[in-house]
Amino acid sequence: MKILVLVKNVPEVAEAELEIDQGALDLEDLEMVVNEWDNYAVEEAVRITEASGGEVHLMTLGGEDDEDVLRRGLAMGAHAASHLCDEAFEGSDPATVARIFAAAVKGGGYDLILTGVQSADLGQASIGVLLAQELGLPHATMAIALEPSAGEVVVTRELENNTSEKVALPLPAVVTVQSGINQPRYVSIMGIRKVRKMTIEQIEADDLSLAEDALGAAASMVASQSLVLPPMGDGAQMLEGGLDSVCDQAAAILREKGGLA
Amino acid sequence: MSGVLVIAEHRQGALREATLECLGAALELAPSLGGQVTTLLLADAPGSLAGELTGRTHGLKLYVHPDLAAFNPELYLPVLADAVAALQPSLVLMPHSSQGMDLAPALAGRLGLPLVTDCTGLSWPDGALSVQRAVYGGKAMQELALKPTATVVATLQAGAYQAPLPNAVETASESTTLTDLSPRHARRFLEYLAGVVEDVDIAEADILVSVGRGIGGPDNIPQAQALADALGATLSCSRPVADAGWLPKSRQVGTSGKTVRPKIYLALGISGAFQHQAGMKNSGTIIAVNSDSRAPIFQVAHYGIVADLFEVLPKLAERFGG
Ligand SMILES: Cc1cc2nc3c(=O)[nH]c(=O)nc-3n(C[C@H](O)[C@H](O)[C@H](O)COP(=O)(O)OP(=O)(O)OC[C@H]3O[C@@H](n4cnc5c(N)ncnc54)[C@H](O)[C@@H]3O)c2cc1C
Numbered sequence: 001m002k003i004l005v006l007v008k009n010v011p012e013v014a015e016a017e018l019e020i021d022q023g024a025l026d027l028e029d030l031e032m033v034v035n036e037w038d039n040y041a042v043e044e045a046v047r048i049t050e051a052s053g054g055e056v057h058l059m060t061l062g063g064e065d066d067e068d069v070l071r072r073g074l075a076m077g078a079h080a081a082s083h084l085c086d087e088a089f090e091g092s093d094p095a096t097v098a099r100i101f102a103a104a105v106k107g108g109g110y111d112l113i114l115t116g117v118q119s120a121d122l123g124q125a126s127i128g129v130l131l132a133q134e135l136g137l138p139h140a141t142m143a144i145a146l147e148p149s150a151g152e153v154v155v156t157r158e159l160e161n162n163t164s165e166k167v168a169l170p171l172p173a174v175v176t177v178q179s180g181i182n183q184p185r186y187v188s189i190m191g192i193r194k195v196r197k198m199t200i201e202q203i204e205a206d207d208l209s210l211a212e213d214a215l216g217a218a219a220s221m222v223a224s225q226s227l228v229l230p231p232m233g234d235g236a237q238m239l240e241g242g243l244d245s246v247c248d249q250a251a252a253i254l255r256e257k258g259g260l261a
Numbered sequence: 262m263s264g265v266l267v268i269a270e271h272r273q274g275a276l277r278e279a280t281l282e283c284l285g286a287a288l289e290l291a292p293s294l295g296g297q298v299t300t301l302l303l304a305d306a307p308g309s310l311a312g313e314l315t316g317r318t319h320g321l322k323l324y325v326h327p328d329l330a331a332f333n334p335e336l337y338l339p340v341l342a343d344a345v346a347a348l349q350p351s352l353v354l355m356p357h358s359s360q361g362m363d364l365a366p367a368l369a370g371r372l373g374l375p376l377v378t379d380c381t382g383l384s385w386p387d388g389a390l391s392v393q394r395a396v397y398g399g400k401a402m403q404e405l406a407l408k409p410t411a412t413v414v415a416t417l418q419a420g421a422y423q424a425p426l427p428n429a430v431e432t433a434s435e436s437t438t439l440t441d442l443s444p445r446h447a448r449r450f451l452e453y454l455a456g457v458v459e460d461v462d463i464a465e466a467d468i469l470v471s472v473g474r475g476i477g478g479p480d481n482i483p484q485a486q487a488l489a490d491a492l493g494a495t496l497s498c499s500r501p502v503a504d505a506g507w508l509p510k511s512r513q514v515g516t517s518g519k520t521v522r523p524k525i526y527l528a529l530g531i532s533g534a535f536q537h538q539a540g541m542k543n544s545g546t547i548i549a550v551n552s553d554s555r556a557p558i559f560q561v562a563h564y565g566i567v568a569d570l571f572e573v574l575p576k577l578a579e580r581f582g583g
C-alpha cells in the first residue's frame with residue numbers, strides 16, 4: 001500500500017509566553033515541533049507498511065526551516081518526503097492549501113492519504129476533507145483505529161461522549177487521524193542524523209499546474225485577520241505568597257468547599 | 262442571499278444539544294442578514310426529533326429515508342447541495358463536532374464556498390462575515406474578516422451560543438420522502454461502538470484531582486494518586502495523559518471523554534484547551550495549578566496557583582496527612 005501523510009511544523013505554545021506583534025504571533029522564541037496529530041498519522045502509516053508492505057511518503061507545505069518535520073518523519077520510517085516551499089504559497093487559506101496539495105498529489109498513485117485531525121496552531125480541522133474533495137476521494141475524519149484490507153479501509157471514528165462508530169471507505173481515500181490511535185515511537189537525534197542524507201523533493205509553485213491568482217493571499221477568502229491575547233476576564237483569584245502560604249490557602253479552600261476535615 | 266441554514270445533528274435517536282446552540286446563533290444573526298432561519302433535518306423517520314426543533318426555527322425541512330438513521334456525509338451532501346442552491350442562504354451553520362468536522366469542509370469543498378470552523382463569535386459588521394475563534398490551544402484569539410461572498414459555511418464551537426427558548430418563533434415544517442440518495446462514494450456506516458469499560462466513573466466523584474501533560478510521565482502518577490488518596494478524591498486527566506496510556510481512557514475529562522461536575526476540580530498541569538474546559542467548567546470550585554500564568558485554565562478556574570505542580574503536590578498532600 002502506498003500511503004501519503006501530510007505533516008506540519010507548528011510552534012510549541014503550551015508553556016510559552018506568546019507575544020503578539022501587529023496582530024501576528026512572534027515565532028522568534030518558540031520551538032517548532034511536529035503537529036501532535038500528524039505524529040500519530042505518521043506512526044500509523046509506518047505501522048501499516050511494516051505489517052503489510054508498501055511505502056510511506058510525507059509532504060509538508062511551509063518555510064525553509066520546516067524541512068525538519070520531514071526529517072523527523074523519515075527517521076520514524078517514512079520512505080520519501082516532499083517539501084512544498086514557495087513565497088507564492090504564503091497567505092493561502094485552507095481551500096487554497098488543499099488545492100496546492102491536490103496539485104502536488106495528483107498522479108502519485110496513493111492508496112491512502114492521512115492527515116491529522118487538526119493542526120495545533122490554528123485548529124481549523126479542514127485540510128484533509130478539503131483535499132479529499134479536490135481529489136474526488138471519499139473521506140472519514142477522527143480515526144482512532146484503521147483496518148486496511150484489499151480495496152477498502154475500515155475506520156473507527158471517535159464521536160462525542162465516549163462513543164465511536166465504524167465506517168468503511170473504498171480506497172483510495174483520505175482519513176484524518178485522532179491522537180491516541182497508537183503510541184508513536186520515540187525519535188532520537190541519532191535517528192534524525194541517520195536520515196540526513198535522504199533527498200527531499202522540493203516543489204515550487206511553477207512545478208504545479210495552478211494559475212498564479214489561485215495561490216496565496218490573492219485567492220484567500222480572508223480580507224483581514226489579526227491575533228489578540230484573550231481577555232483574562234474575571235478569571236481566577238490567584239493565590240499569592242510563598243509556597244507554604246499558597247498551600248495553606250489551597251488546603252483551606254479544599255476543606256471549606258469539599259467538606260473535608 | 263439571505264438567512265441562515267442550520268444542519269441539525271442527531272445520533273441514536275436523540276437530537277444533539279449543539280444543534281440548539283446553532284439555532285440560538287442563527288436566530289440572533291438572521292435579522293442582520295435580512296432573512297430567516299431554516300433547519301434541515303435528515304433522518305430515517307420524522308419521530309420526536311422534529312418536535313425539539315419546532316419553535317426554534319422559522320422553517321424546518323425534513324428529509325426522510327431509511328438510510329439516514331446514522332450520519333454519512335455522502336448521503337448528506339447531495340441533499341445539502343440542493344438546499345443551498347434553492348435557499349441561497351448567507352450562512353450554512355453546523356456544530357464543530359465529530360459530524361460537523363466531517364461534513365462542513367466537504368460541503369464547502371464540493372460547492373466551492375468559503376469555510377470558517379470552530380467559531381466562537383460571528384457577526385456581519387459591514388455586509389461581510391466577521392469571525393472570532395480561539396487558536397493556539399486557547400492562548401490567543403483570531404479575528405477574521407472575510408471578503409464579501411454569497412454563502413459561507415461555518416461551524417460553531419460548543420458552548421459559544423445558547424439554545425433559544427422553546428417557542429421563540431413560529432415554525433413552518435415541510436417533509437420530503439427521499440427515494441434516491443445518490444451518494445458519490447461508497448462510504449458505508451457499519452456500527453456504533455459503546456465506550457470503554459470503566460474502572461471508576463469519574464462523573465460520580467465529589468472531588469477530582471486531574472492531571473494534564475504537565476505531570477510529565479507515568480512515573481509521576483503515583484504522586485498525584487497519593488494526593489487524591491489523602492483527599493479521598495478520584496484521579497482524572499486530560500486527553501494527552503489518556504492518549505499516552507498513563508491513565509485509562511475512562512479517566513479522561515472533556516468533549517471526547519466525560520463531562521464532570523464535582524464539588525472540587527483540582528487541575529494540575531492542564532493548559533485548559535477548549536475541549537477540556539467543555540468537560541469541567543461547571544464544577545463547583547475549580548482550583549488550577551500551572552507554571553504558566555497565561556494558561557487558559559485560569560480563565561475558568563475560581564482559584565489559581567502559578568507554581569511547579571511537583572512542589573505543590575507533596576506539600577498539599579502533607580496537609581491532609583498524606
Ligand atoms: C476533536 C478533539 C477532541 C478532544 N477532546 C479532548 C478531551 O476530551 N479532553 C481533553 O483534555 N483534551 C481533548 N482534546 C485535546 C485538547 O485540544 C488539548 O490538546 C489537550 O486538552 C491538552 O492537554 P493538556 O492541557 O494536558 O496539555 P498541554 O496543552 O500540553 O498543557 C500542559 C500544561 O502543563 C503546564 N505544565 C507543564 N509542566 C508543569 C509543571 N511542572 N507544573 C505546573 N504546570 C506545568 C504547562 O504550562 C501547560 O499549561 C481534544 C482535541 C480534539 C481535536
Ligand SMILES: Nc1ncnc2c1ncn2[C@@H]1O[C@H](COP(=O)(O)O)[C@@H](O)[C@H]1O
Pocket residue numbers: 005006007008009035037038059060061062094097114115116117118119120122123124125126127128
Ligand atoms: N502546511 C501544512 N503542511 C502539511 N500538512 C498540513 C499543513 N496544513 C495542514 N496540514 C495537514 O492537515 C491537517 C489538518 O490541518 P488544519 O486543517 O490546518 O487544522 C494537519 O494535521 C496536517 O496533517
